[in-house]
Amino acid sequence: MADIIVKNAYVLTMDPDAGDLKNGTVVIEDGKITEIGEKTSESADTVIDAKHSVVMPGLVNTHTHAAMTLFRGYADDLQLADWLEGHIWPAEAKLTADDVYKGSLLACLEMIRSGTTSFADMYFYMDETAKAVEASGLRASLCHGLIELWNEEKGATDLKEGKRFVRAWQGAADGRIKTMYGPHAPNTCSEEYLAKVREEANRDGAGIHIHLLETEAELLAMKERYGKCSVHLLEDIGFLGPDVLAAHCVWLSDGDIEILGKRGVNVSHNVISNMKLASGIAPVHKMLEKGVNVSLGTDGCASNNNLDLFEEMKTAALLHKVNTFSPTALPARQVLQMGTVNGAKALGTETGMLKVGMKADLIVVDMKKPHLTPCFNVPSHLVYSAKGSDVRTTIVNGKVLMDDYKVLVLDEQKVMEETQKAAEELVARVNA
Numbered sequence: 001m002a003d004i005i006v007k008n009a010y011v012l013t014m015d016p017d018a019g020d021l022k023n024g025t026v027v028i029e030d031g032k033i034t035e036i037g038e039k040t041s042e043s044a045d046t047v048i049d050a051k052h053s054v055v056m057p058g059l060v061n062t063h064t065h066a067a068m069t070l071f072r073g074y075a076d077d078l079q080l081a082d083w084l085e086g087h088i089w090p091a092e093a094k095l096t097a098d099d100v101y102k103g104s105l106l107a108c109l110e111m112i113r114s115g116t117t118s119f120a121d122m123y124f125y126m127d128e129t130a131k132a133v134e135a136s137g138l139r140a141s142l143c144h145g146l147i148e149l150w151n152e153e154k155g156a157t158d159l160k161e162g163k164r165f166v167r168a169w170q171g172a173a174d175g176r177i178k179t180m181y182g183p184h185a186p187n188t189c190s191e192e193y194l195a196k197v198r199e200e201a202n203r204d205g206a207g208i209h210i211h212l213l214e215t216e217a218e219l220l221a222m223k224e225r226y227g228k229c230s231v232h233l234l235e236d237i238g239f240l241g242p243d244v245l246a247a248h249c250v251w252l253s254d255g256d257i258e259i260l261g262k263r264g265v266n267v268s269h270n271v272i273s274n275m276k277l278a279s280g281i282a283p284v285h286k287m288l289e290k291g292v293n294v295s296l297g298t299d300g301c302a303s304n305n306n307l308d309l310f311e312e313m314k315t316a317a318l319l320h321k322v323n324t325f326s327p328t329a330l331p332a333r334q335v336l337q338m339g340t341v342n343g344a345k346a347l348g349t350e351t352g353m354l355k356v357g358m359k360a361d362l363i364v365v366d367m368k369k370p371h372l373t374p375c376f377n378v379p380s381h382l383v384y385s386a387k388g389s390d391v392r393t394t395i396v397n398g399k400v401l402m403d404d405y406k407v408l409v410l411d412e413q414k415v416m417e418e419t420q421k422a423a424e425e426l427v428a429r430v431n432a
């Protein structure tokens with residue numbers, strides 16, 4: 001007998017060989033998808049009737065700082081340097097482990113509610129984020145942020161903690177947790193330090209998550225310091241490869257795009273954060289043309305200000321249309337692919353597609369809504385009209401985390417109240 005059957009659904013498989021099923025069934029057993037078809041002869045403990053709904057792969061958020069939910073709306077409408085160095089970093093200096101646990105748990109709750117089933121995170125006190133992932137049932141690739149700032153002692157302390165974390169949590173929570181190394185950025189870590197991190201990652205067989213050419217200021221600082229940009233520096237020290245996840249990638253030259261494509265680097269496009277901080281417009285259409293794996297990320301809640309990937313998909317589709325003066329740029333299916341298939345590839349997980357043998361990370365989107373009526377084209381609705389709050393059911397690793405809008409794994413009211421309190425106390429400490 002199977003564990004879960006989702007029936008009567010429009011099945012958006014995102015599998016190019018299978019296409020969509022207008023009225024289909026997905027069968028789940030032992031955490032995996034075991035059958036997809038018109039109907040099934042199987043029976044299951046849990047049968048989900050997905051009438052008037054779409055079942056699709058869960059969305060993948062490839063760049064965030066989950067615990068930054070604590071800073072949602074805390075420092076808006078500021079220059080990036082002022083925002084980060086004048087507001088966020090001083091506030092982060094007052095963070096406690098418990099704050100990070102609460103902020104991460106709120107992020108997990110928000111992701112479950114808005115259809116995100118896995119995410120990549122870079123922050124501090126990462127044991128706490130890992131515990132929140134364990135408790136919430138989500139899937140995640142986590143790393144401790146390494147911010148050397150040319151201070152050898154700080155660099156060494158950060159790297160030691162990063163390594164401890166990589167080894168402590170790799171494969172934890174039934175394999176839902178993966179760990180990575182997290183050098184913050186090429187303009188906050190020295191060349192020697194980045195090379196060292198690459199070596200450690202090779203030794204541990206772990207990937208690397210980094211911010212890359214987010215701002216023009218980074219590009220100018222790199223040119224001044226090294227006479228070359230961040231991508232060329234990383235290329236020259238043998239840093240780049242298919243296990244690298246690079247967030248932002250806004251200030252790329254055509255030559256940089258060639259290098260990222262050639263090395264198989266995964267890019268996390270954070271369109272809303274880039275717009276809010278006025279960082280610029282990443283050359284996404286050019287990257288896709290050159291075969292770069294471009295996925296989607298929200299960045300932290302201090303620069304977004306939420307974790308809703310449906311908003312991210314719509315904004316990406318619209319921005320690149322107006323930026324290229326081409327309404328055919330980034331069509332709905334391609335954006336959905338960035339949010340699912342490409343995200344899963346970036347994290348190296350067997351998810352992102354509804355296909356037999358793949359891990360069962362999927363969501364059910366309620367289409368019986370005024371803003372989704374009538375419905376001629378499902379992918380178009382998912383990108384241009386749907387919202388994260390239309391997700392009614394979220395399943396990760398074959399476990400139902402939210403069933404018909406009811407979150408089963410967390411006490412929603414308690415999480416909100418406790419995080420609200422922790423955020424207020426944190427800000428009081430910052431202002432003291």
Ligand SMILES: O=c1[nH]cnc2c1ncn2[C@@H]1O[C@H](CO)[C@@H](O)[C@H]1O
Nearest residue numbers: 065088122123124145211214299300
């Ligand atoms: O958009 C961004 N650019 C640069 N740094 C960021 C951004 N968002 C968050 N952080 C910072 O990255 C560190 C993660 O370990 C944190 O200090 C976080 O505030």
Ligand SMILES: [Zn+2]
Nearest residue numbers: 211247299300
């Ligand atoms: Zn970031």
